[in-house]
Amino acid sequence: PYIPIMENLKLNYDNVTSIAIAGNSGSGKSYTLTYFLSMLKPLSDLIIIDPKFDTPSRWARENKIPVIHPERNRSKSDFVAEINESLSQTLNIIYKRQEILYDNPRHPFSHLTIVIDEVLALSEGTNKNIKDSFFSLISTDCIVRKSD
Structure with a gap:
């Protein structure tokens, strides 16, 4: 699957x-992010994390x-803990895929994309x-994905 970036350039x-x-x-x-989200929607499962509850939401x-975003009656630490749980589940998916690839290196998988807007706002x-x-x-996650 290719994502058009500009004329004569595809990703x-x-x-x-x-x-x-x-x-x-x-x-x-933000415009670029929504463009990528629109291009990724038919290609990948999406996990969207939006700490500012803004354009991606x-x-x-x-x-x-679905989107993970802050809620009024929840602390910032609770919000980031929810994100950590989602990232942990994603890592488990990657590890399961690696086990499958060990036995069948050509096994096809659907894409799974994590989108985090404003990473520093989480810290x-x-x-x-x-x-x-x-x-x-x-x-x-980044290290494991490189080896996937």
Whole structure:
């Protein structure tokens, strides 16, 4: 599956482990993110994490995709703990896939994409242990996906 980036440039999503979108305020990061979400929707299962309860949450609602976002009566640490649980479940899926690939290296899998908007917003005002766990899970996920 290919994602068109611009004229004469396509991204082969089978070869992608990570995508980062960075830029100054007002540079179009949110627009780019919603473009990627629209392109990924038919290609991949999506886990969307939106700590600011902003553009990705609205896109997810319109497209009937679940999203993890803050809730009024919940602490920031509880929110990040929920994210950690989701990331842990994703790692378990990756490990199960690796076991299958050990016996059948050509086994096809559907894509599973984790989308996190504003990663640094998750670390502010969060219990240190929960924050450390979050960054550990993200690091492990990135390392394991490279070997997948």
